[in-house]
Amino acid sequence: MGEARAVQLRPAGGAAFGEQTGSETEATIPFSIEAEQQLIGAVLTNNDVYERVSQIVSGEHFYDPVHARIWELCAQRITGGFLASPVTIKAFMEDDAGLKELGGPAYLARMAAAAISPYAARDYAQMIREFAMRRDLIALGQDISARAAKVSVEEDAAEQIKTAEQVLYRLAEQGVAERGFQSFLKAAADAVRVAGAAYERDGGLSGTPTGLKDLDHRLGGLNPSDLLILAGRPSMGKTSLATNIAFNVAKAYREGTDDAGQRQVLGGGVVGFFSLEMSAEQLATRILSEAAEVASEKIRRGDLSEDEFRKFLQAASDLQKCPLYIDDTPALPINQLAARARRLKRTHGLDVLFVDYLQLLRGTGKSDNRVNEVSEITQGLKAIAKELNIPVIALSQLSRQVENREDKRPQLSDLRESGSIEQDADVVMFVFREEYYKEREKPADHDLEAMAKWQQVMESCHGKAEVIIGKQRHGPIGTVELAFEGQFTRFSDLARQAPQWG
Structure with a gap:
């Protein structure tokens, strides 16, 4: 996929964004300067657009480094509760060499004037992210090729495959694994979302149910x-x-x-x-x-x-x-x-x-x-x-x-x-079955008193197991009693009573 041509926003005599001035290799890199310009223009015109697309794109997804800096500055202003417009952004970028090369503050005004409709912003954001991921894939392929060509004692082929697969997985997950620092506000919002899901779910669980109600209640x-x-x-x-x-x-x-x-x-x-x-x-x-x-x-x-x-x-x-x-x-x-x-x-x-x-x-x-x-x-x-x-x-x-x-x-x-x-x-957690040990303590048949005590103990622990929670970061420790059917190797909830906490 080649690049999408940009609208002419540079001053007269300058090369328009998207025109190839570099090597033949650069011409194969996918990007759309026009999409970047119009998305930034939409945000500068209407700051509410940022909220619609902030989960899709960030500064790292922009091909042009000047656009990346403008986007990050807009993000800082908007999330801080301030206005991001050509006038307010101009004040922070008057000394930016890259922006001067594009025509200075007037470039911001031209982007705002050529802005897309807010309803189309999400599609443009998806396009920018798509091109960014494709560029990452190209870079990964080049890196794999270069590393494979270099024979090294420290890193064999199998290790290179594992490294490449890890990077590829992170790309597939859209950067979730390498998200870096995040604000407490976002972390708090995630915590509220998890708590809300737990509140709405049957049993009030925050995680995946184990199928054992007493254990789920504890964990x-x-x-x-x-x-x-x-x-x-x-x-x-x-x-x-x-x-x-x-x-x-x-x-x-x-x-x-x-x-x-x-x-x-x-x-x-x-x-x-x-x-x-x-x-x-x-x-x-x-x-x-x-x-x-x-x-x-x-x-x-x-x-x-x-x-x-x-x-x-x-x-x-x-x-x-x-x-x-x-x-x-x-x-x-x-x-x-x-x-x-x-x-x-x-x-x-x-x-x-x-x-x-x-x-x-x-x-x-x-x-x-x-x-x-x-x-x-x-x-x-x-x-x-x-x-x-x-x-x-x-x-x-x-x-x-x-x-x-x-x-x-x-x-x-x-x-x-x-x-x-x-x-x-x-x-x-520890699994413990007292029955297993008591079976091996069976007294001699002639010792009737000991045999009676042993049978009483065996009756009390027969078909029972304990899951002892010895450590839990998110809650208290304790013991959960479960039923155990040895012939089917199956654990289940004890029907006769609620769990006993230690």
Whole structure:
């Protein structure tokens, strides 16, 4: 796409904007000086136009640097509650060398005189942004070509691909990831918008519902840009809880578009699941077991009745429509995981990301010990959550010191390499099932008194699990009681009572 020609606003004898005076390469760069002139003119004539287009364009989108400076000055004046007009802007740009070259303050007046209708301003703003993105793409392509031609020991081809993909994702997201400083006014407006959405949503949740009401009540759902750690000893059910939540989110997914035609999630979300321990088939079996209410061991053995097999097939058919994507590549480096998450969001969307589990990830190879490597991994996971603006739920193993205590309920200090995990996480949750430990404390059959006490304890904890919230940046800590059906590897709300907070 070539450039659009500009109207003649320069003084007599000067080259009009848009005329090619540079190299042949410059002639291929897309821009529209005329669109920039007329949009600025519209704002100088009617400051209300700025409010309509301020979310679309900023100074960095203008091809001509003088136009960029004029736009930024208009933005400062208007957002500060002052008038932006040819007269007021002239006072601040009388010494601007670029403006003098275009004819000085008279150039501002000519732009205002040639202004478009305010109703067309949004279309011109979209055009300016489109050309800016195309110029960025051209620059990225040239950079990729130059870096690929230069053979370097420090940066191999695979690393260059990851870097290019990251930049390309940021372009696709229209600069969301690199937004720099923003005013408190805008941040406060965003906070009010989130609170309003929570107020209007059933249950008053600010984030994506987990499908477990008691847990949602405590967390407020899964909130964008949060890193949540879900930890537990083996056999506690942390993978089961993660797959339950992932299935609930994907199953509830509904999509629409907002007024600007952008994708808008109306319920649930698109889920990405990195399964570094289990294969995709094993993970799918767990999810199907829960959905079909057929014991997972029966599915693995193929020991199903006709009715169970029919339920299994029906669940598989229903789940084909769920936006749940599984990557079971083992020992992924954190930078590759980030690149794959970006690619998934760009191609299919991504609203919640799961990683099972943290200790199976690898760093970039630059850390000299495991503690530093885990710190690099947790910082990388938090960076993914912020960059993609999604909640990231990472599972984590606990150290064996839990087993040496009489009370086996986990604590923050039980996290392996706990310093960085505890520091970088917004929420730390532990899965604990007392039933698992009590089953292994069964007394001898001849000790009737001990057997009676054991049976009483077993009755009180049978089919129950606890999610202990050990850290939460946005709210209090506490314990949520859930029901656990081991045969279906399924967690659910306890029907008999409200959650008990610790």
